[in-house]
Every structure is written in C-alpha cells, then in structure tokens.
Amino acid sequence: MNKILELREKRAKSWEAAKAFLDTKRGTDGIVSAEDTATYEKMEADVVALGKEIDRLEKQEALDRELSKPLNTPLTGKPIFQGMESKSGRASAEYQKAFWNAMRTRSGEGLDPVIKNALQIGTDTEGGYLVPDEFERTLIEALDEENIFRKLANVISTASGDRKIPVVASKGTASWIDEEGAIPESDDSFGQVSIGAYKLGTMIKVSEELLNDSVFNLENYIAKEFARRIGNKEEDAFFIGDGSGKPTGILAATGGAQIGVTAASATAISIDEVLDLFYSLKSPYRNKAVFVMNDATIKAIRKLKDGQGQYIWQPSLQAGTPDTILNRPVYTSAYAPTIAASAKSIVFGDFGYYWVADRQGRVFKRLNELYAATGQVGFVATQRVDGKLILPEAIKVLQQKA
Structure with a gap:
C-alpha cells in the first residue's frame, strides 16, 4: 500500500x-x-x-x-526540426546563459561583447537585469509553496501604471407596474478599485568561494531563498497589511473583509458561531468558499459538533486535497490571527475576489564592492506587487469579542 x-x-x-x-x-x-x-x-x-x-x-x-526525470543524452549540436518552439527575449537560452554568467562575474569584468549584447534585452533602468522568463516562473512556483494566498487569490500581471478594476456598487431592480404606468428607472451604479504596485526587496549574500564553485547551483539557491523571504512578507501583508506602503490585507480595518459574526467570547468559538459565519456569506460565494485560520484555531474547532452530533472538522483521505469544515476546504496560515480579544480569527469566503497584482519583471542586481572586505558578493532581489479585496461581501470573518 x-x-x-x-x-x-x-x-x-x-x-x-x-x-x-x-x-x-x-x-x-x-x-x-x-x-x-x-x-x-x-x-x-x-x-x-x-x-x-x-x-x-x-x-x-x-x-x-522531479529528480528522477531522465537526463538529456549528449548532443553534438542543437536539435532543430520543423515546428520546434523557438523562444525569444528574456525566455531565450542565449539570454538565460548571459544572465547567470553576469550574476557569477564581477560587473563589467569578464563579459565579452556577445554576453553584454544579449543582456541588453533585459536591462533595467536602475542598473539591474530582469530575471529570465523561465526563471521567473520558477520563482512563482516556489512562492506557491510558501504562500497559500497565491493558490487561493486571483493573480494578475500589470505592465505599468495603476490597474483600474470596475466594480458594480449597486444593482438595479424590477418593479410591478400598473396598466399604462411608466416604467421606473433603476440603473446599476459602478465604482472602481485601483491596484498599484509596492516595492518589496531583499538582499542575499554569497561568499566568493561558493559563488565560483561550479557545483553550487546559484539559480536554485536564489530562487528558494527569494521565495522564502518574499513569500513570508507577502503573506503577512495579504492578511494584515494596512495599504500604507504595502498591500491592503484581507483583515484590514478599511478595505478588508466584512465581519460576518462577532463571537460571544474573547477566547473561545462555538459551533453556532461557525454556522452563523458560514451562512453570513451569500450562497453564490459559498460554492467556492474556503476557511482560512491559524493552527491554534483549528485545534479549538476540532472539538465542535453540528446539530447531528458530527464533528465539523473532517480529515482528508485523498492526497493533494485539504481537510474540510462543513464540507468546505480549510487552509492554515501562520499569519492568520490566533484567538484573542478583538482578533479576526476565522476567514471564510471566495478568495478569488482578492486580487494580487504582480508588476511585470522581477529584478536582480549584483553588488560587488559592498561586501568585498569580507569576501562576499551581494545580490539584491526586488519585485513590485499589490493586493486588494475587490468585493468585500465575498469574504466574511469571525471576530472575537473585545
């Protein structure tokens, strides 16, 4: 078995x-x-x-x-056949090779004109180089492992400027009309939600000895370390960010999810309150809704039963599927608040209405002189991202008593 x-x-x-x-x-x-x-x-x-x-x-x-996949057999030349996909720009093999050669080499030293020319297609205005397209997708996959929000939210890419998202603020209604009576006007009203980009960055230091060691997988190291740091900071902001220099979190006092239930206790949750939270969300949103909470909150929920005497938390028996509460998936995050006075301890809703906007292009810069005295080389990794809840009624929270 x-x-x-x-x-x-x-x-x-x-x-x-x-x-x-x-x-x-x-x-x-x-x-x-x-x-x-x-x-x-x-x-x-x-x-x-x-x-x-x-x-x-x-x-x-x-x-x-992944590691058991067969290796390529030795080739004397690059295979070319009709219909073969050719990649250009930052996805091309030429650019990727030049990019990592530049990361391993002191800026301006040891780069022949061919490499420098290849890097021109990804030159950043501030002196760095845009990450190759293939590697950029590796970063996103690594972020998914660290950050549940990117699995649940709607992730989009923006090239420049703010992204204006039209939202229906209120809907019109129909009316009963007397014979020959006038049909009253009832228009929908529309609003806009603007998503911009906030800068998130981190610095990685690598010793020159390790950097020059051909055994050391520089790409893999930077991808994982960048994912860990950026993923943690992103998740924190997507939950509790206040929109000041960072994304607006789903639990923000302004612009966050609506309060569905206020618990009677500051330190406990009852089955009735979980059910009230479940039904405080409109039925269309419940079809794709999930629960998100802290591990400590899950521990308290495990003891609760429904009206038929069944425990509402059920473990998953199928690989790759989450546990459930009231037959809806449940996810845990260390950045969801624990049960405490006034804490928003349970989030329930359709996270597809939380939009994460990645400004296209993550940038790496190599710092040669800053750590030269200690025999190290610095790498600065930055990205620009924003996140907002587009429709507050799509997600409800349970808040503990003050």
Missing part, C-alpha cells in the same frame, strides 16, 4: 478514536475532566503529527519525481 495513503487512513482512524474517546468521557454537564482532557490532547497531537508527516512525504514525493 502507498505509504501516504496508509498514513492518511491511519490519521482518519486516529481521529475517529479521539472523537469516540471525547464523547465517552463527557459528563452529563458536557465537561471533560482534566485527566481525560490531557489524554484527548495527546491523541489530537498524534493526528496533527500525522498530518505534518503526510505533508512532508507529499513534498518529498514531488521532489523525487
């Missing part, structure tokens, strides 16, 4: 055992003793640990598949 499937089944059985234990240990007043609570929490921790192990194995399996 597949190891991942075996662990998923084991996780499901462990969860059923934990639920059964909790049900049998509840007193007539619905309270579980401290000793039994400790036992249950250990059982629940095993479920969480199995989930994390499944995630690790799935990522390892994906990496193994």
Whole structure:
C-alpha cells in the first residue's frame, strides 16, 4: 500500500478514536475532566503529527519525481526540426546563459561583447537585469509553496501604471407596474478599485568561494531563498497589511473583509458561531468558499459538533486535497490571527475576489564592492506587487469579542 495513503487512513482512524474517546468521557454537564482532557490532547497531537508527516512525504514525493526525470543524452549540436518552439527575449537560452554568467562575474569584468549584447534585452533602468522568463516562473512556483494566498487569490500581471478594476456598487431592480404606468428607472451604479504596485526587496549574500564553485547551483539557491523571504512578507501583508506602503490585507480595518459574526467570547468559538459565519456569506460565494485560520484555531474547532452530533472538522483521505469544515476546504496560515480579544480569527469566503497584482519583471542586481572586505558578493532581489479585496461581501470573518 502507498505509504501516504496508509498514513492518511491511519490519521482518519486516529481521529475517529479521539472523537469516540471525547464523547465517552463527557459528563452529563458536557465537561471533560482534566485527566481525560490531557489524554484527548495527546491523541489530537498524534493526528496533527500525522498530518505534518503526510505533508512532508507529499513534498518529498514531488521532489523525487522531479529528480528522477531522465537526463538529456549528449548532443553534438542543437536539435532543430520543423515546428520546434523557438523562444525569444528574456525566455531565450542565449539570454538565460548571459544572465547567470553576469550574476557569477564581477560587473563589467569578464563579459565579452556577445554576453553584454544579449543582456541588453533585459536591462533595467536602475542598473539591474530582469530575471529570465523561465526563471521567473520558477520563482512563482516556489512562492506557491510558501504562500497559500497565491493558490487561493486571483493573480494578475500589470505592465505599468495603476490597474483600474470596475466594480458594480449597486444593482438595479424590477418593479410591478400598473396598466399604462411608466416604467421606473433603476440603473446599476459602478465604482472602481485601483491596484498599484509596492516595492518589496531583499538582499542575499554569497561568499566568493561558493559563488565560483561550479557545483553550487546559484539559480536554485536564489530562487528558494527569494521565495522564502518574499513569500513570508507577502503573506503577512495579504492578511494584515494596512495599504500604507504595502498591500491592503484581507483583515484590514478599511478595505478588508466584512465581519460576518462577532463571537460571544474573547477566547473561545462555538459551533453556532461557525454556522452563523458560514451562512453570513451569500450562497453564490459559498460554492467556492474556503476557511482560512491559524493552527491554534483549528485545534479549538476540532472539538465542535453540528446539530447531528458530527464533528465539523473532517480529515482528508485523498492526497493533494485539504481537510474540510462543513464540507468546505480549510487552509492554515501562520499569519492568520490566533484567538484573542478583538482578533479576526476565522476567514471564510471566495478568495478569488482578492486580487494580487504582480508588476511585470522581477529584478536582480549584483553588488560587488559592498561586501568585498569580507569576501562576499551581494545580490539584491526586488519585485513590485499589490493586493486588494475587490468585493468585500465575498469574504466574511469571525471576530472575537473585545
């Protein structure tokens, strides 16, 4: 049996055992003793640990598949045949080779005219070089691994200037009309949401010895490190950014999601409040809606039952699919607030209405002199991005009592 499937089944059985234990240990007043609570929490921790192990194995399996792909056989020349795709500009093999040669070589030194000419197609106005198209897609894939928002949101690319997005502010209605009566006017009203670009950057330092080592995969290192740093900062802004020098987060006081439910407690959540949040979202949005919350909030939700006595959190048995709450997918993020007074602890809605706008072209610059005394070379990586919730009613949040 597949190891991942075996662990998923084991996780499901462990969860059923934990639920059964909790049900049998509840007193007539619905309270579980401290000793039994400790036992249950250990059982629940095993479920969480199995989930994390499944995630690790799935990522390892994906990496193994990538590394097990057959290598190209030696070729004496570049194969050319009719209909073969030819790439130009920043996607061309010529530009990619010149780009990474420039990253490994001191600026202006060791670059022959052919390489310099090839880099002209990607010269940035501030002195850097635009990342090759193929490598740019690698960065986006790496960001997806770090950032759940890019999986759920609507990601677009903009070339320059603000992107104006038309939004219907209010809709017209029909009316009952008497015979020969005039038909009243009822127009839709339209507004606009503007998405710009905020600059996000990071610096990476590499020793000259490591940089000159042909075994060192510079492309892979920069892609992963850039993804980790940018992904973390992006996710933070997409959740709680205030729109000042950064994107407007989904939990922002102004421009963020609407409050669907205010919990009666500052430190707990009830099943009725989760159901109220679920139905506070209009039915058309619920079709594609997902739950997003912190791991600590998931732990509190696991103990809740619906009106039929069924636990509302259910583990996934199929690889690549998330766990569910009320039959809707649930995702976790470290940047979602934990349960606390006034915290917006649960987000539920169609994240396709949150738009992430990437300004086309990420830029790398090589810094030769800044760290020369320590035998290091710096790389500055920047990108411009913005994010906004286009339609606030498409996402609702549960806010804890103040």
